Amino acid sequence: MKFTVNDLPNIRDILVLDGGLWNELSMRVSFDIAQDPLWTAKALQLAPQAVFDTHMAYLKAGADIIETCTFQATTTGFTKHLNLHPDKGEELIKEAVAIARNALNEFDKSGLAVNGRNVLIAGSIGPYGAYLCDKSEYHGNYMYEVSQEDLVNLHLPRARCLIEAGVDLLLIETMPSVKEVEILLELIKKYYPYAKIFVSFSVRVPEKVGNPIQTGFGDDISCIHDLIQKFSQVIGFGINCCSPRIVTQFLESSTLVAAEASYDISKLKRLVYPNSGQWDNCKYGSGNNIPSIESDVKQWILSGANVIGGCCQLGASDISKIRSVVDEYNKVALVE
16 A cells, blocks of 8 residues: 555554564664663664664564664764764764665565555654653653753754655654643644644543543643644654553543544544563563464554554564554454
């Protein structure tokens, strides 16, 4: 199926997003990503071939959308941790897009793309908490102290570099705070009104079954809906790096909130790309009895998800399994 980012609102097929960069990239680099303040972004300088190979792994697994290695890539962070001039930091961010594009071109030449499938490149933009590298992307408490100027100075150079380097869309992800997203969306609207955007939030695990899901910072789902209605550039929204067990609850709550507010979300993509379930609210679980994620995929589709992928601890083999479930669903939906 051939499509561009402008076609996304009208595409009926369920699309597959790639998986976590961390776990796949960790198998291909010599440094400890988890212990580095730049996380995967350090590989842009030290191991660009490993980044390329990771993109290829996800392309071969069947991803319709791959993300650039820029979740934690900021000019501020590169200056602080690599002593790079901001201009050099911007070059690294643009190089991340080039690496993804080169991998996609190589994949296209390989003849491995099934049924003429094409792939979009999403420019990953992580929250301010990712720059802090203290896991605060899961609770957003930095929003009590950080200024709007701080947020602008961190986010604008990366957004500019990603757009100018030619990503198909931006993916603003793992965001704990609706306010931070609003500031970023206002920036993009001001300087790049033509850019298309997905937005994804980190969420709190409800303390009791049935309690409402909130963003990491405590914003209600209704606040997410109110926000995206204000920005026509947003063509998809959802949650990521959460436990698979709360995805269905989020989707059903989102549907209900939209209906109550008379918001039409039929043209919006709804993204879900959880982690394996071993990582909830900044804490590792035991890792025992974690079901395979593909067992949940069909239910997520029935609950309204139409872009599905993986985050931390979910790699290329998991994306391949998701691809199989999605292909089977798309085949049936086509007949109907």
